[in-house]
Each structure stands twice: as structure tokens, then as C-alpha cells.
Amino acid sequence: MFEMSIIGAQILIALTIYSVWLIRPGLETPYRAAGARNLKEEFAVYRLPLWALYSMGAAKILLATALVAGIWMSDLVVPAAYGMAVLMVVAVIMHLRVKGDSLMRAVPAALMLMLSLFVALWHQKAWM
Secondary structure, three states: OHHHHHHHHHHHHHHHHHHHHHHOOOOOOOOOHHHOOOHHHHHHHOOOOHHHHHHHHHHHHHHHHHHHHOOOOHHHHHHHHHHHHHHHHHHHHHHHHOOOOOHHHHHHHHHHHHHHHHHHHHHHHHHO
């Protein structure tokens, strides 16, 4: 039963990433930094170059896909979940660096970080 929760967490992480990066990259959300209306504007708020937007998006989509594939190929899960955790640490830091922004804007990235660590640690323990 607990294993189904882990699979559910993997799917939740992947669906969240797909939603942000594939379905609504051009849409406003209450979690975009400094009132940015889309991902491109948000990365500009962070003073990151355009290539960083595309690199981060590709990395997150690749890792999300590896988490889904990990349902059938379990060797993918630990590196994918730790990789996603690293990217979420960066996301949290970027949100916190924006002066005057609400801490609430970092909450989704922080939740994805915790969920990614939960998945990685459970799978790592399961293989020990």
C-alpha cells in the first residue's frame, strides 16, 4: 500500500512539472516572482539568460519523465528524484532572492523539493 503512495508521489511530481512547463508556461499564476506574467518574465526577474529558461525546462521535463518511467524501470527513480530535488533547491533560492516577494511564492517549489526527497530516500532505502 505504501508503495502505491510512492508511485503516486512520482506521478504528482511529474504532472506538476508538465503542467508548469508544458501546459501553462505562458499563463499567469499567483506563484510567479515579482508579478511576472509567464515563465519568460519570471526568469527575467531572476536576471537569468533565456538559455537558462530552456535548459531548466528541458532538465525538469526530462527528470519528470524519468520519474514516470521509473514506475517500470526502478533504477531511474533515485537519480531522477535527487536531480529534481537539486533543481527545486535552486527554485526555492531564486524565489527567496526576490526582494519584497511573499514567501508563499516559494511554497510550490519547496513542496516539490520535499516530495522529491521523500521519493528518493524511500527508493534508496528500499534498495539497501
